[in-house]
Amino acid sequence: MKRSFPREAQWVMTYQCELNRVSKYCSLGSHGREEASLQEKLAAIKILEAIGVKTLKLLGGEFFDQSGAEEILGALNASGLDFVITTNALAERRILAFAGSALFKPGSGLFFSLDFLDKRFTAGGCSTVKTLAAIELIPKLAELPFPPLLGVNTVIHNKNLGELPGILRWITGYNGYMNICPLIWGDWQKFIYRAPGKDMALGPEHRRCVAETMNVLSALKRQGCNLACSQRYVRGLADACCGGERFAWDCGSLKRLPLLRVDSDLSLMVCSDIRGEDVSKFRLDDLLDERHRAGFIEAWLNDADRTYCAENFGCYWSNMLRAVENFSNGGSFIK
Numbered sequence: 001m002k003r004s005f006p007r008e009a010q011w012v013m014t015y016q017c018e019l020n021r022v023s024k025y026c027s028l029g030s031h032g033r034e035e036a037s038l039q040e041k042l043a044a045i046k047i048l049e050a051i052g053v054k055t056l057k058l059l060g061g062e063f064f065d066q067s068g069a070e071e072i073l074g075a076l077n078a079s080g081l082d083f084v085i086t087t088n089a090l091a092e093r094r095i096l097a098f099a100g101s102a103l104f105k106p107g108s109g110l111f112f113s114l115d116f117l118d119k120r121f122t123a124g125g126c127s128t129v130k131t132l133a134a135i136e137l138i139p140k141l142a143e144l145p146f147p148p149l150l151g152v153n154t155v156i157h158n159k160n161l162g163e164l165p166g167i168l169r170w171i172t173g174y175n176g177y178m179n180i181c182p183l184i185w186g187d188w189q190k191f192i193y194r195a196p197g198k199d200m201a202l203g204p205e206h207r208r209c210v211a212e213t214m215n216v217l218s219a220l221k222r223q224g225c226n227l228a229c230s231q232r233y234v235r236g237l238a239d240a241c242c243g244g245e246r247f248a249w250d251c252g253s254l255k256r257l258p259l260l261r262v263d264s265d266l267s268l269m270v271c272s273d274i275r276g277e278d279v280s281k282f283r284l285d286d287l288l289d290e291r292h293r294a295g296f297i298e299a300w301l302n303d304a305d306r307t308y309c310a311e312n313f314g315c316y317w318s319n320m321l322r323a324v325e326n327f328s329n330g331g332s333f334i335k
Contacts, residue, residue, distance in 0.1 A: 004297065007054040008323050009260040010272070013041065013072075014061040017088070035264045038068035044266055044284055045075050051287045053260065055332065056083040057111075057319070061264070064091040064098075073098060077105045084333050086111045086153060088126070089133035095141070102146050109149025111179065111333070112138060116163045117170055127155070142174040150176035151228060151333065156237075157183040157200040161213050168217060168225050177228040177334045180217070181318040182241045184273070188313065190305055191273050207242040214238060228334045233321050240316045251320065252310030257300045259323035268296065272317050276303040 014035055036044065048056060056076075063069060063085045076083050087095065089112045099110070112134035115127045119135070134152065141147050152171050154164065168178045187196040195201070202210055214234045221227040227234070240248040251258075251271070261269040266284045270276035278299040286292040300306070309315070326332060 004256065005052060005293065006257060006259055006323065006327060007052055008258075008326065009048055009053045009055070009262060010057045010059055010319060011044070011048075011262040012059045012061065012264050012269075013063060014066040015264055016065045017060060017062040035066075036266050038071060040266060041068065041072055042075050044262070045072075045079055045081070047284055047288060049080055051293070054080070054082065056081045057333070058083060058085045060086065062088055062091065064094045069094075070098070070103075073103050076108070077103060082333070083108045084111050084149065084151065085109075086113070088113055088130040089137045090130070092133065092137050092140075095137065096144075099141055099148050100144055104148035107149060109147075109151070110141070111151040111153050111177075113155075114138075114152035114167065114171075115155055116160050117166050118163065121160070121163065138171070138174055138176065142176070147175075149333070150174060151179060152176065153179050153181065155183055156180055156202070156210075158202055158206050159200055161206070161209055164213055165216050165220060168220050168227055172225045175226075177226040179228040179318055179333075180234075180237075182237060182316055184247070184315050184317060186246075186309075186313040188309070190275070190309075192275070193273050194315075202238075202241045204242055204244045207238050210242055211238040226334065228332075229318055230322070230325055232325070233318060237316065240314075246312070247314030247316050249316050249321070250310035250314035252307065254324065255301070256327070257297050258327050259320060270300065270303055270306045270309075271315075271320055273315065274305050274309055276300070276305045278303045279306075 064087060087110055089095070095110070113127070113130040114134040115131050117135065119132065138150060141150060152167065154167055156164065164180070171178050183201050184194040185196070185198050185201045186194050214237050217227055218231055218234050221231065261271055262284055263269050263275065267280050268282045268284065270279050279296070282292070282296045282299065287296060
Protein backbone atom coordinates (compact mmCIF):
# COMPACT_ATOMS: atom_id res chain seq x y z
CA MET A 1 0.00 0.00 0.00
CA LYS A 2 1.35 3.41 -0.96
CA ARG A 3 2.37 5.50 2.04
CA SER A 4 0.82 8.94 2.48
CA PHE A 5 2.60 10.01 5.66
CA PRO A 6 6.34 10.31 6.40
CA ARG A 7 8.21 8.12 8.85
CA GLU A 8 10.69 10.89 9.58
CA ALA A 9 10.12 13.81 11.96
CA GLN A 10 11.98 16.78 13.37
CA TRP A 11 10.97 18.44 16.60
CA VAL A 12 12.16 21.81 17.86
CA MET A 13 11.69 20.63 21.43
CA THR A 14 12.88 23.87 23.03
CA TYR A 15 14.15 27.32 22.15
CA GLN A 16 15.87 27.52 25.53
CA CYS A 17 19.60 27.98 25.11
CA GLU A 18 22.36 29.39 27.27
CA LEU A 19 23.52 31.42 24.27
CA ASN A 20 20.27 33.40 24.38
CA ARG A 21 21.25 34.74 27.80
CA VAL A 22 25.00 35.02 27.82
CA SER A 23 25.82 36.23 24.34
CA LYS A 24 24.68 38.61 21.65
CA TYR A 25 24.85 35.89 19.01
CA CYS A 26 21.66 33.88 19.16
CA SER A 27 18.28 35.37 18.23
CA LEU A 28 16.28 32.14 18.00
CA GLY A 29 14.79 32.78 21.41
CA SER A 30 12.74 35.56 19.87
CA HIS A 31 11.01 32.98 17.68
CA GLY A 32 10.01 30.67 20.51
CA ARG A 33 6.41 29.74 21.25
CA GLU A 34 5.02 28.78 24.62
CA GLU A 35 6.86 25.55 25.25
CA ALA A 36 5.10 22.26 25.90
CA SER A 37 5.30 20.95 29.46
CA LEU A 38 7.39 17.94 30.38
CA GLN A 39 4.30 15.73 30.53
CA GLU A 40 3.19 16.98 27.11
CA LYS A 41 6.64 16.23 25.68
CA LEU A 42 6.55 12.69 27.07
CA ALA A 43 3.07 12.20 25.61
CA ALA A 44 4.27 13.59 22.26
CA ILE A 45 6.89 10.83 21.99
CA LYS A 46 4.09 8.26 22.19
CA ILE A 47 2.05 10.16 19.60
CA LEU A 48 4.97 10.18 17.17
CA GLU A 49 5.22 6.40 17.50
CA ALA A 50 1.47 5.96 17.13
CA ILE A 51 1.33 7.83 13.82
CA GLY A 52 4.15 5.76 12.33
CA VAL A 53 7.24 7.91 12.80
CA LYS A 54 10.43 5.85 12.97
CA THR A 55 13.24 8.42 12.84
CA LEU A 56 13.29 11.56 15.01
CA LYS A 57 15.70 14.47 15.14
CA LEU A 58 15.48 16.73 18.20
CA LEU A 59 16.42 20.36 17.63
CA GLY A 60 16.68 23.59 19.57
CA GLY A 61 17.58 25.74 21.27
CA GLU A 62 19.66 23.44 23.40
CA PHE A 63 18.20 20.12 24.53
CA PHE A 64 20.36 19.94 27.65
CA ASP A 65 19.31 23.42 28.84
CA GLN A 66 15.67 22.36 29.33
CA SER A 67 14.25 20.86 32.50
CA GLY A 68 13.35 17.19 32.32
CA ALA A 69 16.11 16.23 29.88
CA GLU A 70 16.82 12.97 31.73
CA GLU A 71 13.16 11.89 31.74
CA ILE A 72 12.84 12.73 28.04
CA LEU A 73 15.94 10.70 27.19
CA GLY A 74 14.57 7.77 29.16
CA ALA A 75 11.29 7.90 27.25
CA LEU A 76 13.11 8.10 23.92
CA ASN A 77 15.26 5.09 24.76
CA ALA A 78 12.17 3.12 25.77
CA SER A 79 10.43 4.04 22.51
CA GLY A 80 10.71 2.44 19.09
CA LEU A 81 12.15 5.64 17.65
CA ASP A 82 15.70 6.05 16.38
CA PHE A 83 16.71 9.54 17.47
CA VAL A 84 19.51 12.06 17.49
CA ILE A 85 19.80 15.23 19.51
CA THR A 86 21.42 18.29 17.99
CA THR A 87 23.45 20.19 20.57
CA ASN A 88 25.91 23.06 20.77
CA ALA A 89 28.31 21.09 23.04
CA LEU A 90 28.46 23.87 25.65
CA ALA A 91 26.88 21.69 28.34
CA GLU A 92 29.94 19.42 28.36
CA ARG A 93 29.63 18.00 31.85
CA ARG A 94 25.94 17.23 31.50
CA ILE A 95 26.40 15.64 28.08
CA LEU A 96 29.28 13.46 29.28
CA ALA A 97 27.23 12.42 32.30
CA PHE A 98 24.27 11.40 30.14
CA ALA A 99 26.41 9.58 27.58
CA GLY A 100 28.54 7.93 30.26
CA SER A 101 25.43 6.47 31.85
CA ALA A 102 24.67 4.58 28.63
CA LEU A 103 21.46 6.56 28.13
CA PHE A 104 21.65 6.33 24.34
CA LYS A 105 20.41 3.15 22.73
CA PRO A 106 22.27 1.78 19.69
CA GLY A 107 21.70 3.86 16.57
CA SER A 108 20.85 7.02 18.50
CA GLY A 109 23.07 9.82 19.71
CA LEU A 110 24.31 13.37 19.28
CA PHE A 111 25.02 15.74 16.40
CA PHE A 112 27.06 18.90 17.08
CA SER A 113 27.44 22.20 15.25
CA LEU A 114 30.98 22.27 13.82
CA ASP A 115 31.97 24.61 10.97
CA PHE A 116 35.79 24.47 10.98
CA LEU A 117 38.79 22.75 12.57
CA ASP A 118 41.45 25.45 12.40
CA LYS A 119 41.05 27.21 15.75
CA ARG A 120 42.35 30.44 14.23
CA PHE A 121 39.35 30.46 11.92
CA THR A 122 36.28 32.53 12.77
CA ALA A 123 32.92 32.45 11.06
CA GLY A 124 31.21 35.02 13.26
CA GLY A 125 28.04 34.67 15.26
CA CYS A 126 27.69 31.68 17.54
CA SER A 127 29.43 29.38 15.04
CA THR A 128 32.85 29.93 16.65
CA VAL A 129 31.62 29.32 20.20
CA LYS A 130 29.79 26.10 19.29
CA THR A 131 32.52 24.77 17.03
CA LEU A 132 35.29 25.17 19.59
CA ALA A 133 33.14 23.42 22.20
CA ALA A 134 32.45 20.51 19.83
CA ILE A 135 36.13 20.10 18.94
CA GLU A 136 36.88 19.58 22.62
CA LEU A 137 33.91 17.36 23.48
CA ILE A 138 33.67 14.89 20.59
CA PRO A 139 37.01 13.10 21.34
CA LYS A 140 35.93 12.65 24.97
CA LEU A 141 32.64 11.09 23.92
CA ALA A 142 34.37 8.79 21.45
CA GLU A 143 36.54 7.43 24.29
CA LEU A 144 33.55 6.27 26.36
CA PRO A 145 33.11 2.48 26.71
CA PHE A 146 29.78 2.70 24.84
CA PRO A 147 29.81 5.95 22.90
CA PRO A 148 26.59 7.27 21.36
CA LEU A 149 26.21 7.76 17.64
CA LEU A 150 28.24 10.90 16.90
CA GLY A 151 27.92 13.44 14.13
CA VAL A 152 28.51 17.04 13.12
CA ASN A 153 26.32 19.48 11.24
CA THR A 154 28.46 21.80 9.12
CA VAL A 155 27.06 24.95 7.52
CA ILE A 156 28.84 25.65 4.22
CA HIS A 157 29.58 29.25 3.31
CA ASN A 158 32.17 31.11 1.26
CA LYS A 159 34.66 31.26 4.15
CA ASN A 160 35.01 27.60 5.12
CA LEU A 161 35.09 25.63 1.86
CA GLY A 162 38.71 24.65 2.44
CA GLU A 163 37.85 23.24 5.88
CA LEU A 164 35.29 20.71 4.69
CA PRO A 165 37.48 17.74 3.65
CA GLY A 166 39.42 17.99 6.90
CA ILE A 167 36.24 17.99 8.97
CA LEU A 168 34.99 14.88 7.17
CA ARG A 169 38.25 13.01 7.77
CA TRP A 170 38.38 14.17 11.39
CA ILE A 171 34.88 13.08 12.39
CA THR A 172 35.26 9.79 10.50
CA GLY A 173 38.33 9.13 12.67
CA TYR A 174 35.99 9.13 15.68
CA ASN A 175 33.51 6.82 13.91
CA GLY A 176 31.23 9.83 13.52
CA TYR A 177 29.33 11.32 10.60
CA MET A 178 29.29 14.68 8.85
CA ASN A 179 26.10 16.30 7.59
CA ILE A 180 26.47 19.36 5.37
CA CYS A 181 24.05 22.14 4.52
CA PRO A 182 24.83 25.40 2.71
CA LEU A 183 24.11 28.76 4.24
CA ILE A 184 20.51 29.42 3.24
CA TRP A 185 19.76 33.11 2.76
CA GLY A 186 16.68 35.19 2.08
CA ASP A 187 14.98 38.22 3.62
CA TRP A 188 11.35 37.58 4.58
CA GLN A 189 9.80 38.23 7.97
CA LYS A 190 8.37 34.71 8.16
CA PHE A 191 11.75 32.96 7.94
CA ILE A 192 13.03 31.57 11.24
CA TYR A 193 16.56 30.36 10.49
CA ARG A 194 17.90 31.58 7.18
CA ALA A 195 20.28 34.51 7.01
CA PRO A 196 18.83 37.76 5.66
CA GLY A 197 22.16 38.86 4.19
CA LYS A 198 24.35 37.24 1.53
CA ASP A 199 27.82 38.30 2.75
CA MET A 200 28.86 34.71 3.49
CA ALA A 201 26.56 33.00 1.00
CA LEU A 202 27.72 30.95 -1.96
CA GLY A 203 27.43 32.85 -5.24
CA PRO A 204 28.31 32.49 -8.93
CA GLU A 205 31.90 33.46 -8.20
CA HIS A 206 32.21 30.43 -5.90
CA ARG A 207 30.67 27.86 -8.24
CA ARG A 208 33.93 26.33 -9.44
CA CYS A 209 35.42 26.07 -5.95
CA VAL A 210 32.18 24.62 -4.58
CA ALA A 211 31.99 22.03 -7.36
CA GLU A 212 35.61 21.00 -6.81
CA THR A 213 35.11 20.73 -3.05
CA MET A 214 31.96 18.64 -3.50
CA ASN A 215 33.90 16.33 -5.83
CA VAL A 216 36.47 15.86 -3.07
CA LEU A 217 33.77 15.09 -0.49
CA SER A 218 32.12 12.63 -2.88
CA ALA A 219 35.45 10.88 -3.44
CA LEU A 220 36.06 10.68 0.31
CA LYS A 221 32.60 9.18 0.80
CA ARG A 222 33.35 6.52 -1.82
CA GLN A 223 36.60 5.80 -0.01
CA GLY A 224 34.75 5.11 3.23
CA CYS A 225 34.49 8.49 4.99
CA ASN A 226 31.23 9.02 6.83
CA LEU A 227 29.44 11.73 4.87
CA ALA A 228 25.80 11.68 5.97
CA CYS A 229 24.44 13.08 2.71
CA SER A 230 23.63 11.31 -0.52
CA GLN A 231 25.92 11.63 -3.52
CA ARG A 232 22.98 13.17 -5.35
CA TYR A 233 22.68 15.94 -2.79
CA VAL A 234 26.42 16.65 -2.79
CA ARG A 235 26.67 16.70 -6.59
CA GLY A 236 23.76 19.14 -6.89
CA LEU A 237 24.96 21.64 -4.31
CA ALA A 238 26.99 23.91 -6.59
CA ASP A 239 24.20 24.24 -9.14
CA ALA A 240 21.49 24.71 -6.52
CA CYS A 241 23.31 27.27 -4.37
CA CYS A 242 25.53 29.36 -6.63
CA GLY A 243 22.95 31.01 -8.87
CA GLY A 244 23.05 34.37 -7.14
CA GLU A 245 19.36 35.33 -7.10
CA ARG A 246 17.63 32.32 -5.58
CA PHE A 247 18.11 28.62 -4.88
CA ALA A 248 17.61 26.22 -7.76
CA TRP A 249 15.55 23.73 -5.74
CA ASP A 250 12.19 24.28 -4.12
CA CYS A 251 9.44 22.15 -2.62
CA GLY A 252 6.72 23.59 -4.85
CA SER A 253 6.55 20.53 -7.08
CA LEU A 254 6.24 18.01 -4.25
CA LYS A 255 3.02 16.00 -4.22
CA ARG A 256 3.41 14.59 -0.73
CA LEU A 257 4.58 15.73 2.67
CA PRO A 258 8.16 14.38 3.06
CA LEU A 259 8.96 15.36 6.65
CA LEU A 260 6.93 16.10 9.77
CA ARG A 261 8.15 19.24 11.54
CA VAL A 262 6.96 19.93 15.11
CA ASP A 263 7.43 23.22 16.96
CA SER A 264 8.12 23.69 20.68
CA ASP A 265 4.43 24.19 21.52
CA LEU A 266 3.57 21.02 19.54
CA SER A 267 2.05 22.99 16.69
CA LEU A 268 3.09 21.80 13.24
CA MET A 269 5.28 23.57 10.70
CA VAL A 270 5.88 23.61 6.97
CA CYS A 271 9.63 23.01 7.26
CA SER A 272 12.81 24.14 9.00
CA ASP A 273 12.21 27.75 8.12
CA ILE A 274 8.47 28.43 7.94
CA ARG A 275 5.59 27.78 10.29
CA GLY A 276 2.92 28.26 7.62
CA GLU A 277 -0.33 30.14 8.07
CA ASP A 278 -2.51 27.06 7.49
CA VAL A 279 -0.16 24.32 8.70
CA SER A 280 0.50 25.95 12.09
CA LYS A 281 -3.22 25.69 12.96
CA PHE A 282 -2.67 21.96 13.46
CA ARG A 283 -1.14 20.34 16.55
CA LEU A 284 0.67 17.05 16.87
CA ASP A 285 -2.21 15.33 18.67
CA ASP A 286 -4.53 16.21 15.76
CA LEU A 287 -2.66 13.60 13.73
CA LEU A 288 -4.08 10.77 15.85
CA ASP A 289 -7.34 11.33 13.96
CA GLU A 290 -7.15 10.11 10.35
CA ARG A 291 -9.44 12.86 9.07
CA HIS A 292 -7.36 15.56 10.74
CA ARG A 293 -4.22 13.91 9.40
CA ALA A 294 -5.59 14.09 5.86
CA GLY A 295 -6.55 17.72 6.44
CA PHE A 296 -3.05 18.51 7.66
CA ILE A 297 -1.44 16.94 4.60
CA GLU A 298 -3.77 18.95 2.36
CA ALA A 299 -2.92 22.12 4.29
CA TRP A 300 0.81 21.43 3.88
CA LEU A 301 0.51 20.89 0.14
CA ASN A 302 -1.47 24.10 -0.35
CA ASP A 303 -0.10 26.40 2.36
CA ALA A 304 0.26 29.91 0.93
CA ASP A 305 3.50 30.61 2.83
CA ARG A 306 5.08 27.45 1.44
CA THR A 307 3.99 28.38 -2.09
CA TYR A 308 5.32 31.92 -1.75
CA CYS A 309 8.71 30.70 -0.50
CA ALA A 310 8.97 28.08 -3.27
CA GLU A 311 8.22 30.64 -5.97
CA ASN A 312 10.45 33.42 -4.66
CA PHE A 313 13.32 31.90 -2.67
CA GLY A 314 13.74 28.13 -2.88
CA CYS A 315 16.18 26.36 -0.58
CA TYR A 316 18.64 23.49 -0.29
CA TRP A 317 18.11 22.27 3.28
CA SER A 318 19.79 18.89 3.60
CA ASN A 319 17.09 17.64 6.00
CA MET A 320 14.33 18.29 3.47
CA LEU A 321 16.21 16.81 0.50
CA ARG A 322 17.12 13.73 2.51
CA ALA A 323 13.51 13.33 3.59
CA VAL A 324 12.33 13.55 -0.02
CA GLU A 325 14.83 10.88 -1.05
CA ASN A 326 14.10 8.62 1.92
CA PHE A 327 10.32 8.93 2.21
CA SER A 328 9.58 5.22 1.81
CA ASN A 329 12.05 3.87 4.37
CA GLY A 330 11.88 6.60 6.99
CA GLY A 331 15.19 8.25 6.36
CA SER A 332 18.52 7.90 8.08
CA PHE A 333 20.86 10.13 10.04
CA ILE A 334 23.95 8.63 8.49
CA LYS A 335 23.25 7.58 4.85
